[in-house]
Amino acid sequence: MKTISLLFAFLIAACPPIVASEAAFFWQTEVFRQGNGGVHTYRIPALIETQKGVLIAVADARHDSNRDLPARISLVMRRSVDGGKHWEPARTIREVNEGGVGDASLLLDRSNGRVWCFHNYGPPGIGFQTAKPGARTGPTTLQFQAIHSDDDGATWSEAIDFTPQVKDPSWQAMFSTSGTDIQISSGRFLVPLVMRDSQGIIHSLNGYSDDHGKTWNRGEPIGKGTDESHNVELQGGLILQNMRNGRTRAIARSHDGGVFFGPVSHDPALIDPGCNAGITRYHSAGKDILVFTNAASTRRENLTVKLSYDGGRTWPVARVIDAGPAGYSTVIPLHDGTIGVLYERGETNAAERIAFARFNLAWVTESRRQNAPGLRNRGRVPVERCRGVAQASKPSSFDPATIIVSLRSGPFETEPISTPVFSSKKFRYCRACLGRSDIRAIPCVDCFHPGRRSKTGLIASIRRVLAGMCVMTRPSTS
Numbered sequence: 001m002k003t004i005s006l007l008f009a010f011l012i013a014a015c016p017p018i019v020a021s022e023a024a025f026f027w028q029t030e031v032f033r034q035g036n037g038g039v040h041t042y043r044i045p046a047l048i049e050t051q052k053g054v055l056i057a058v059a060d061a062r063h064d065s066n067r068d069l070p071a072r073i074s075l076v077m078r079r080s081v082d083g084g085k086h087w088e089p090a091r092t093i094r095e096v097n098e099g100g101v102g103d104a105s106l107l108l109d110r111s112n113g114r115v116w117c118f119h120n121y122g123p124p125g126i127g128f129q130t131a132k133p134g135a136r137t138g139p140t141t142l143q144f145q146a147i148h149s150d151d152d153g154a155t156w157s158e159a160i161d162f163t164p165q166v167k168d169p170s171w172q173a174m175f176s177t178s179g180t181d182i183q184i185s186s187g188r189f190l191v192p193l194v195m196r197d198s199q200g201i202i203h204s205l206n207g208y209s210d211d212h213g214k215t216w217n218r219g220e221p222i223g224k225g226t227d228e229s230h231n232v233e234l235q236g237g238l239i240l241q242n243m244r245n246g247r248t249r250a251i252a253r254s255h256d257g258g259v260f261f262g263p264v265s266h267d268p269a270l271i272d273p274g275c276n277a278g279i280t281r282y283h284s285a286g287k288d289i290l291v292f293t294n295a296a297s298t299r300r301e302n303l304t305v306k307l308s309y310d311g312g313r314t315w316p317v318a319r320v321i322d323a324g325p326a327g328y329s330t331v332i333p334l335h336d337g338t339i340g341v342l343y344e345r346g347e348t349n350a351a352e353r354i355a356f357a358r359f360n361l362a363w364v365t366e367s368r369r370q371n372a373p374g375l376r377n378r379g380r381v382p383v384e385r386c387r388g389v390a391q392a393s394k395p396s397s398f399d400p401a402t403i404i405v406s407l408r409s410g411p412f413e414t415e416p417i418s419t420p421v422f423s424s425k426k427f428r429y430c431r432a433c434l435g436r437s438d439i440r441a442i443p444c445v446d447c448f449h450p451g452r453r454s455k456t457g458l459i460a461s462i463r464r465v466l467a468g469m470c471v472m473t474r475p476s477t478s
């Protein structure tokens with residue numbers, strides 16, 4: 001009995017903190033839908049909670065098509081005063097007679113409760129690909145602008161153009177990243193930007209203000225080829241920048257409040273299709289937890305939330321929010337200790353709707369318990385998505401032919417079929433296993449272990465699937 005107690009204590013100590021006393025919950029509701037109000041497509045979610053607990057959701061109303069600026073776009077808003085269960089009717093908070101405005105991001109100033117809505121204004125014919133160098137602002141410049149509200153989004157100010165304070169005239173173009181922006185502990189506003197330099201190379205960087213948005217400066221470019229990004233302040237004031245860049249997220253760290261950054265690296269645990277994502281810092285029981293959301297696939301699908309307990313170095317807990325088509329997302333901690341996510345989703349493509357999901361940490365962390373070795377799949381990956389099929393290609397040092405494996409017992413019995421897969425340099429994996437992140441960069445620790453880089457190891461992995469030993473492909477008995 002003593003041995004069992006010691007083992008139980010060890011297991012508790014080894015796991016990340018879990019809100020055991022709190023019942024897990026998850027729900028979501030639709031906020032914007034393609035075609036509503038005569039609008040062709042709603043895209044690009046932005047979300048904030050005010051000091052009074054009002055949720056503000058802003059999106060692009062793309063009137064004639066789903067295309068980016070310089071298309072005809074205005075900014076629309078919906079508010080919720082009951083935590084996202086019900087939303088006020090949509091209303092326009094910024095539109096222009098010519099050109100368009102889009103890519104909103106929201107920031108709450110903790111000192112006075114003011115909500116800022118940063119966005120981009122494209123004069124007629126001007127977008128990120130068509131803007132011209134040689135001017136700080138004007139009719140050939142994609143412009144970084146803002147409006148603000150001092151009454152929880154009931155009314156909004158006139159637009160202010162901050163482009164001349166931030167843009168280098170030699171740059172071909174610049175825009176601000178959509179989503180949710182942060183005010184760090186010093187009071188500084190950080191607004192992630194993307195610029196295309198005089199050579200046509202794009203870079204992530206930050207715009208920043210130390211006087212509550214009155215005046216602005218720019219940080220240094222972070223890395224070549226980096227795109228839309230978001231940042232989070234870690235303990236000690238370190239700024240972690242998380243950037244769109246290829247098939248995994250690029251990251252860099254700053255020790256001076258987001259101005260200069262160290263080397264850029266890629267986090268293999270954060271699979272990405274080349275899409276905007278969300279990241280935030282969540283405080284719980286004296287612990288700092290990073291919460292990250294993105295389309296965890298090589299395509300815009302599989303919207304997943306992941307948790308890090310060590311400042312973004314590892315992501316040991318993950319849960320799929322929406323396994324279907326999904327795109328841009330933003331995530332924020334809410335006043336009551338829950339988490340809110342506003343994201344793009346659909347049935348056939350990710351631009352059909354924008355939904356608000358609300359859940360607690362217990363809902364995210366229960367997936368860790370349900371999918372621990374020796375447990376059956378209790379809904380972590382729906383059985384209808386897995387279809388009993390695992391697919392892998394051999395390492396490049398062996399025959400490159402693809403191996404297709406089918407489970408041939410129980411409810412998973414199938415003929416060999418082709419299924420979408422996740423690709424890495426070494427293997428290709430059944431997409432149904434995506435979202436499992438007990439280890440870095442490998443979807444399912446039980447059937448495809450990173451140490452199994454040999455032909456023998458690959459065969460052993462396949463045998464585990466065939467024997468029903470992969471917890472991700474076991475039928476649920478509950």
